[in-house]
Amino acid sequence: MAxxxxxxxxxxEFYPEQMALRNFINDKVRAASESFGYTEWDAPFIEPIALYxxxxxxELVKKQSFVFTDRGGDEVTLRPELTPSLARMIAAKQGELTxxxxxxxxxxxxxxxxxxxxxxxxxxxxxxxxxxxxxSEADAELIAVAATFLRSxxxxxxxxxxxxxxxxxxxSQFDALSIPPEKRIEVSNLVDRRSKMEESKWDASALELGxxxxxxxxxxxxxGNYDLWKESAELVRLFAALDxxxxxxxxxxxxxxxRGLLYYTGTVFEAFDVSGSVRRAILGGGRxxxxxADVGGQPLPAVGFAMGDVVIGIILQExxxxxxxSPSPAxxxxxxxxxxxxxxxxxxxxxxxxxxxxAMVYPEPAKLPKQFKFADKxxxxxxxxxxxxxxxxxxxxxxxxxxxxxxxxTREAAVGTIQKILA
RNA sequence: GCGGCUGUAGCUCAAUGGCAGAGCGCCACACUGUGGAUGUGGAUGUUGUGGGUUCGAAACCCAUCAGCCGCCCCA
Numbered sequence: 001m002a003x004x005x006x007x008x009x010x011x012x013e014f015y016p017e018q019m020a021l022r023n024f025i026n027d028k029v030r031a032a033s034e035s036f037g038y039t040e041w042d043a044p045f046i047e048p049i050a051l052y053x054x055x056x057x058x059e060l061v062k063k064q065s066f067v068f069t070d071r072g073g074d075e076v077t078l079r080p081e082l083t084p085s086l087a088r089m090i091a092a093k094q095g096e097l098t099x100x101x102x103x104x105x106x107x108x109x110x111x112x113x114x115x116x117x118x119x120x121x122x123x124x125x126x127x128x129x130x131x132x133x134x135x136s137e138a139d140a141e142l143i144a145v146a147a148t149f150l151r152s153x154x155x156x157x158x159x160x161x162x163x164x165x166x167x168x169x170x171x172s173q174f175d176a177l178s179i180p181p182e183k184r185i186e187v188s189n190l191v192d193r194r195s196k197m198e199e200s201k202w203d204a205s206a207l208e209l210g211x212x213x214x215x216x217x218x219x220x221x222x223x224g225n226y227d228l229w230k231e232s233a234e235l236v237r238l239f240a241a242l243d244x245x246x247x248x249x250x251x252x253x254x255x256x257x258x259r260g261l262l263y264y265t266g267t268v269f270e271a272f273d274v275s276g277s278v279r280r281a282i283l284g285g286g287r288x289x290x291x292x293a294d295v296g297g298q299p300l301p302a303v304g305f306a307m308g309d310v311v312i313g314i315i316l317q318e319x320x321x322x323x324x325x326s327p328s329p330a331x332x333x334x335x336x337x338x339x340x341x342x343x344x345x346x347x348x349x350x351x352x353x354x355x356x357x358x359a360m361v362y363p364e365p366a367k368l369p370k371q372f373k374f375a376d377k378x379x380x381x382x383x384x385x386x387x388x389x390x391x392x393x394x395x396x397x398x399x400x401x402x403x404x405x406x407x408x409x410t411r412e413a414a415v416g417t418i419q420k421i422l423a
Numbered sequence: 424g425c426g427g428c429u430g431u432a433g434c435u436c437a438a439u440g441g442c443a444g445a446g447c448g449c450c451a452c453a454c455u456g457u458g459g460a461u462g463u464g465g466a467u468g469u470u471g472u473g474g475g476u477u478c479g480a481a482a483c484c485c486a487u488c489a490g491c492c493g494c495c496c497c498a
Contacts, residue, residue, distance in 0.1 A: 118498090
């Protein structure tokens, strides 16, 4: 008995309809990236686990990686993120690359997580980074790329928004409250969780962390102050740049955005669907000026972000923004009337292909209703028939499946007639 | 890794311990040279999987797998 082997937990099978969505996202990602002058690149899909041990955080390495020992005895993992590979590849050619470097990538990643809506163990991720510039305008450019993508897929500012903050600003505010430097990470993590917790519980956690009541009050007033960006020279410059980049309506300052990753040093941002059912970030990123030096390269400022395909895919489907799926890339079906005429149908199909038309021929003689039903289900636009009458007169029957109109034309005029219908 | 909910026809779901069903879809025919509409007929299945309780289990119990929700983490 054949045993059914299931797909691995947390993976997705891409039937043609899902593949079309993946390609749609990929196409828009490419267009947004290239419109700002970014070049496509990629890294290996398997990497030494040690690559992530340095900077990615224990959670990611110990609990969320697909680790295994290869036949040579080396510990390797399916890549859980791209940035460490980027840092290595940049560092290796730091002397010969032309900076600033603008690179983007769209490829598969794996994380051993509990799968649920918006989260899979195997997913595709867009990464885009600008290395070698530390200006607010560089930060603004990445945010503008993100906004350009959101706009290009049809998500308007009422539906999707990018929230921005700056870690430098938050640190100066923490300092003003006399929050000790060693508590910054814990306080940041607490800020990160605030939107998911009840206020009283959140207050209690803050006090448990060792904050005084007046520090807590001060922190809450910071997190409620949406004009705080005016105190940051960097953010003032950033918003001025976003204005002339034409994406200001997508971007809002939010002091509650801090992001979990350790390596961010300045601007941080996250995009959310503000009206749908998915409560997860669409994309997230920021400035990470220390990473290159941390992996052994020369110090190099950098800014970038990443977007997974799962959340954006759900949002696009919910919003009805996915283009209608076309079951076949062929727009023309050539029917096969009977056994004696099948070669004529094959020959005509070949002619259509040589004229640049995607065309398929029914693979065997069958009742015409069956063949027409097939063409209809495949959403093809034209059905062509060569029956005994047409064959005897050197003609073909060309039917537009959209209008239902059929014309009999000479064999020589067939290609031109079909081209006219498809135009 | 932890806690909860769910799993029945291709899909959406019904059947609360007593013969496993409906709608949609699918196939055939009406229609031997033409799709969408309509009508008539037909097939759906190891009730996720394995065990247990019971005269009898889709239902109750245990285990396991998967999906979903939450925690953790994050794209």
